[in-house]
Amino acid sequence: MTTFQRxxxxxxxxxxxxxxxxxxxxxxxxxxxxxxxDLVAPLLHDRGFRTIAPDQRGYSPxxxxxxxxxxxxxxxxxxxxxxxxxxxIDDAHIxxxxxxxAVAWTLAAHHPDRVRTLTALSVPHPGAxxxxxxxxxxxxxxxxxxxxxxxxxxxxLGRLMTSRxxxxxxxxxxxxxxxxxxxxxxxxxxxxxxxxxxRAMFLPDKRSAPARVKVPTTYVWGDHDPALxxxxxxLCSGWVDAPYDFLVLTGADHWLPExxxxxxxxxxxxxxxxxAVRDGA
Numbered sequence: 001m002t003t004f005q006r007x008x009x010x011x012x013x014x015x016x017x018x019x020x021x022x023x024x025x026x027x028x029x030x031x032x033x034x035x036x037x038d039l040v041a042p043l044l045h046d047r048g049f050r051t052i053a054p055d056q057r058g059y060s061p062x063x064x065x066x067x068x069x070x071x072x073x074x075x076x077x078x079x080x081x082x083x084x085x086x087x088x089i090d091d092a093h094i095x096x097x098x099x100x101x102a103v104a105w106t107l108a109a110h111h112p113d114r115v116r117t118l119t120a121l122s123v124p125h126p127g128a129x130x131x132x133x134x135x136x137x138x139x140x141x142x143x144x145x146x147x148x149x150x151x152x153x154x155x156x157l158g159r160l161m162t163s164r165x166x167x168x169x170x171x172x173x174x175x176x177x178x179x180x181x182x183x184x185x186x187x188x189x190x191x192x193x194x195x196x197x198x199r200a201m202f203l204p205d206k207r208s209a210p211a212r213v214k215v216p217t218t219y220v221w222g223d224h225d226p227a228l229x230x231x232x233x234x235l236c237s238g239w240v241d242a243p244y245d246f247l248v249l250t251g252a253d254h255w256l257p258e259x260x261x262x263x264x265x266x267x268x269x270x271x272x273x274x275x276a277v278r279d280g281a
Contacts, residue, residue: 001052003062004086006079010062012055013083017045022116022272023089025080026053029098029122031157031185031194033059036097036177039261040268047269052092054083056100058193071196073126073208077107084114093272097121097257099197102129109211117275118217119268121256122225124232125239127210132232140227147198154192161186172226177258216243218271220264222252243274 001015014034024044026037034053041051057063057071057079065071080103084092094115096104101123108118123129129137147153161167161182168178185191217240221233237244247267249260256264 004083006082011060014053017050021048021050023050023092025092027096027100029100040257040265043265059190064193068199071200072205076103091116093117095119108213115215117271121220124236127239128232128235135231158186213240216275218245220247222249225254
């Protein structure tokens with residue numbers, strides 16, 4: 001599968017590893033694309049897993065609607081369900097980082113029949129995230145309010161991405177990922193859609209309201225993450241009614257798939273294998 005369709009939209013997909021392997025869906029964050037998993041995916045392939053990593057809504061050239069409501073969580077989740085349907089995949093191990101983690105949490109909560117296991121990186125359960133706001137998280141999330149301004153963030157970020165060779169490095173990304181930001185986001189035309197995720201986050205939607213997760217879950221958090229504090233990380237367990245592991249990567253920042261691929265792959269495989277043992281596989 002290199003693409004899939006949902007309604008009028010076409011999404012690009014990196015489908016790799018053994019086709020007969022257990023499927024692992026890898027959901028990227030902001031401002032990144034499926035290639036953010038380039039160091040993690042081969043480690044999973046070596047252990048017999050198949051990985052399916054889409055360029056999500058706003059990032060794939062064929063799936064860039066312009067309305068705020070087009071980027072509500074329910075739509076983002078429905079995209080992933082459509083991808084599973086297109087691949088004739090009943091259920092999969094779901095992994096997400098950053099905004100991809102938010103989609104993964106919501107998918108697991110509202111479509112547990114499609115999720116074998118959940119591994120979320122950096123971003124906690126949406127309910128825990130909101131609970132953490134008055135406990136210091138709001139000071140870390142100030143940029144989300146700035147991104148609500150129409151047009152200006154695209155212009156400013158686009159110019160910074162394309163005019164400053166060290167923009168990705170300043171974000172904290174390691175190479176070669178840091179050097180990709182300009183070409184893969186700004187020059188690729190993905191920035192307006194990527195910001196659409198932020199602009200839709202305050203729109204009420206009962207279809208994706210925070211709900212408890214009832215599938216085996218691992219949450220991985222770096223204790224030096226400047227964007228996500230410890231309050232939300234610690235509150236996460238209260239939203240999971242299933243086997244749950246909380247893995248703290250000491251000294252790790254936000255960019256876990258790029259900077260800590262061995263630990264991330266190990267966490268994904270540990271969760272997947274635990275579920276297999278439980279199911280008698």
